[in-house]
Amino acid sequence: MRAERKVCQDCEYSNPVQAVKEALPGDTILVAAGSYKCPGLEITKPLVLIGELGATLDGDNQNYVLRLLADSIVISGFSIINSGKSYTKDFAAIYAHGTSGVQILYNHIDNSFFGILVEKSNGGVIRGNTVSGTARQENQAGNGVHLWHCNHMQIENNEVFGMRDGIYLEFVDESDAIKNYTHHNVRYGLHFMFSNHDAYIDNTFESNGAGVAVMFSKWIRMENNRFINNWGTASYGLLLKEIYDGEVLNNLFEQNTLGIYVDGSSRVNYKGNTLRQNGWAIKVSGGCYTNAFTSNNFIGNSFDISYNSKMNDNTFNGNFWSEYTGYDLDRDGNGDVPYRPVKLFSYIVNRTPETIVLLRSLFVDLINFSEKVSPAFTPDDLVDQTPSMKKFQ
Amino acid sequence: MIKIFKYSFSDLMRSRWSFIYLGFYMLLGFVLLFLNNDLSKGIITLMNVIVVLTPMIGTIFGVMYFYNSREFTELLLAQPVKRSVIFLGQYLGISISLAMSLIIGLGIPFLVYGVFRSGEIFNFLLLLIAGGFLTFIFVAISVCIALFNANKIKGFGYAILMWLFFAVIYDGLVLLSMMVFADYPLDDFALLVSFLNPIDLSRIMILLKLDISALLGYTGALFQRFFGTNLGFVMSWLMLVIWTCVPVLLMVRIANKKNF
Numbered sequence: 001m002r003a004e005r006k007v008c009q010d011c012e013y014s015n016p017v018q019a020v021k022e023a024l025p026g027d028t029i030l031v032a033a034g035s036y037k038c039p040g041l042e043i044t045k046p047l048v049l050i051g052e053l054g055a056t057l058d059g060d061n062q063n064y065v066l067r068l069l070a071d072s073i074v075i076s077g078f079s080i081i082n083s084g085k086s087y088t089k090d091f092a093a094i095y096a097h098g099t100s101g102v103q104i105l106y107n108h109i110d111n112s113f114f115g116i117l118v119e120k121s122n123g124g125v126i127r128g129n130t131v132s133g134t135a136r137q138e139n140q141a142g143n144g145v146h147l148w149h150c151n152h153m154q155i156e157n158n159e160v161f162g163m164r165d166g167i168y169l170e171f172v173d174e175s176d177a178i179k180n181y182t183h184h185n186v187r188y189g190l191h192f193m194f195s196n197h198d199a200y201i202d203n204t205f206e207s208n209g210a211g212v213a214v215m216f217s218k219w220i221r222m223e224n225n226r227f228i229n230n231w232g233t234a235s236y237g238l239l240l241k242e243i244y245d246g247e248v249l250n251n252l253f254e255q256n257t258l259g260i261y262v263d264g265s266s267r268v269n270y271k272g273n274t275l276r277q278n279g280w281a282i283k284v285s286g287g288c289y290t291n292a293f294t295s296n297n298f299i300g301n302s303f304d305i306s307y308n309s310k311m312n313d314n315t316f317n318g319n320f321w322s323e324y325t326g327y328d329l330d331r332d333g334n335g336d337v338p339y340r341p342v343k344l345f346s347y348i349v350n351r352t353p354e355t356i357v358l359l360r361s362l363f364v365d366l367i368n369f370s371e372k373v374s375p376a377f378t379p380d381d382l383v384d385q386t387p388s389m390k391k392f393q
Numbered sequence: 394m395i396k397i398f399k400y401s402f403s404d405l406m407r408s409r410w411s412f413i414y415l416g417f418y419m420l421l422g423f424v425l426l427f428l429n430n431d432l433s434k435g436i437i438t439l440m441n442v443i444v445v446l447t448p449m450i451g452t453i454f455g456v457m458y459f460y461n462s463r464e465f466t467e468l469l470l471a472q473p474v475k476r477s478v479i480f481l482g483q484y485l486g487i488s489i490s491l492a493m494s495l496i497i498g499l500g501i502p503f504l505v506y507g508v509f510r511s512g513e514i515f516n517f518l519l520l521l522i523a524g525g526f527l528t529f530i531f532v533a534i535s536v537c538i539a540l541f542n543a544n545k546i547k548g549f550g551y552a553i554l555m556w557l558f559f560a561v562i563y564d565g566l567v568l569l570s571m572m573v574f575a576d577y578p579l580d581d582f583a584l585l586v587s588f589l590n591p592i593d594l595s596r597i598m599i600l601l602k603l604d605i606s607a608l609l610g611y612t613g614a615l616f617q618r619f620f621g622t623n624l625g626f627v628m629s630w631l632m633l634v635i636w637t638c639v640p641v642l643l644m645v646r647i648a649n650k651k652n653f
Contacts, residue, residue: 233609233610233613233614257608279605279608280608302605302608348568348572351572351575352571352572352575352579353610353611353612354579354580354583354612355568355571355572356609356610356613357587357597357609357612357613357616358564358567358568359600359608360440360441360600360605361444361564361592361596362445362560362561362564363560363561363562363564363565363568364564364568367565367568
């Protein structure tokens, strides 16, 4: 039968290591407040570990802290600190391998190499955890939540800061990342590769070293996320590299050096996004085909769209451009004059990057104006035929 | 010299143009801050205006004042005063009154919006100092042009052309040459050409101090590295000082030789 085992200074067990060892599959272990040293605690049977407020598991800076190697393990409410740091092993506060249905809930992880590292698992839940660190350099830090070769995972309501990547997914399919908040990480807020059929909804990515990078994935849905203040010379809100058949819907991009950097991505729909006060709102480079940008807001960006070639196979229709100066005589809500979002200067900068030193000089304003009046250099078909007169809410 | 400076200064004050100029900047500052309420953004927009406008106003005022006060100058020349003193006094009268209009006119709105309590104070000061330098430089050049040309129309034409060259044409030439020589490494060239034009130099010095510098990418990083060092810092201010001194010395030289 399922039993409940308590761990505290003067209970049956004084250390979770002992309790885990003697527990039978399906038992619940309640850990009272206090600090327990348990470097490399291996859990090989389905157990429920619940930490009371103030229950701290200490890895003593030398190993993984918890190793979950069985299905249906629940780890909830702990404060987990001091995993080892290594340049050859991915030490983590919570490490799971080959599991199914593991739940990692409401833990606080601090001062660890990796936060939560899950490999070859499926159907797990990672919810409400806080992972924090004091990473300064990429090569000396691990990721907050790192999933590798997983599927059907739920990553919800986690907060990650001060790590290398906030959330890193590699070969993770059919999974959802919802309402997470990653900020002030050294590298990316969210980073995923080779991960298909995933959804990213209601997340906030703020002030990360290089923003969010998503690469080599198909059938991705990114909805209602906020990409804020990823500002730096090599930083962007969202980098889409080799992404196919995705949806980017209703996201907010605010104050990023580069709002969306689209590189070799095709058949992606961008709808209802708001891009505000970015350096470049959208930069398109490489072979990007049949992407559709509709009903987006472009407000106060230094450059709205930047292209590195004269060829264009993407459509921009019915967006709101704050720099649009046309009129709407027939009052159908769409401007009667088409809008050309690529400025001549952004075209020149793409060809000769050094010319950026002329940014905000009077001459540049003049040539932009003359190009606007009679386009000669920017792609002819890169036009919004029906620019919206009103901002989308 | 102090006496002549005082005369010119009070003459400009009496003509009210200094006040109109001051009022314009005050209005500009208030409107900008009212519209976006963000000091940093306000400074960026202001920079656009200042690097174009202060040279233009300096140029026009310089030429205009010199031609206008020609009779007074001739009267002074008849007195036992050194020529260099007369012209330096007048020059300082114009440029200091213009610079004061700029500094007070922009200072008041930004003070009201609390520039001292924000981290932008240094950027703002940099902006004012750069604007001040541009005023001194362009007044000096325009007085030189006026001294060279007795014909008012010609003088005005040259002065406007000079402003146009530094504000617009120069950048156009730079852009053109950069595009033509795109296959060569251009970073040092970019650094050099921006040094040779006081307007570009001030623009870049201010840009690099603001958030927007991140847009400058690799070239910006190179600039940052140069301007960030003590050498770059000293060099760029020295360049502005040279840009001020050379036309002033030229002005004194012409004035000493000129046959009135």
